[in-house]
Amino acid sequence: MAKLFRAVIMGPPGSGKGTISERIAQRFGLTRLSSGDFIRENIAANTDAGVLAKTYIERGLLVPDHVMTRLLLPRLEEMTRHSWLMDGFPRTLAQAEALNSTCDLDLVISLNIPYETLKERLSDRWIHPASGRVYNMGFNPPHVQGRDDISGEPLIQHDDDKPEALVARLRHYKDVAKPIIDLYKSKGILHTFSGTETDRIWPYINSLLSTKIPMEGTHRTQRPCTRGY
């Protein structure tokens, strides 16, 4: 029987996590989860955690670990029938440890992309906030300028994609990601992909996942997101 599959994708801002997650979700039928989208949904719905999270995001800060885990872990525990890929969580070692005590991950993808490449990409990134679809005016422009391909709704640019904010984000990523990457390496589930172009990295990710993920339509088992099952 097909086994459910749970994975995390990590990488600095602009490394292509959103773009690659979307491809993985389409190709393998995984549910794509994004911590940022989830927080934005909670802010829009005015939940207690959303209101609290907003006060941090507005100041350009990470949402504290206890708020993130309270928001996300119950959601993951509900996903007993879906294979999923998580983007944006864990972002600290404490989050990784909390996830580890709730869920057995099958695989972690870590993207290793040069700084100059990241800077170029992010200055040209546009997003459809409702779906999380990302566009780049050179790499994958929308069919109609400024509009999402599927909904036709307007695209927006995040303030923190500006160059001055980016340097600090990248430095911060390096510091906090190192212990998380070490943790997943020690568990033997880390796969690192390096390069300057998503289209060149994608075939390697695709072939790795083809050997690991049951294809869409074969998700027959139920697997609680709890250790020990």
Ligand SMILES: Nc1nc2c(ncn2[C@H]2C[C@H](O)[C@@H](COP(=O)(O)OP(=O)(O)OP(=O)(O)O)O2)c(=O)[nH]1
């Ligand atoms: N020129 C070029 N642009 C790319 C390539 N791959 C992705 N992009 C574009 C799409 C976006 O506009 C931007 C960043 O990609 P993503 O939003 O997928 O990155 P990621 O989710 O890691 O960023 P985040 O953590 O949300 O800031 O770069 C590539 O190979 N070449």
Ligand SMILES: Nc1ncnc2c1ncn2[C@@H]1O[C@H](COP(=O)(O)OP(=O)(O)O)[C@@H](O)[C@H]1O
């Ligand atoms: N795992 C997380 N831990 C703490 N804060 C988070 C986490 N994921 C998202 N956030 C908060 O939500 C914001 C938006 O997240 P995201 O959409 O991933 O965009 P970005 O990382 O590009 O800022 C982040 O800047 C951060 O404040």
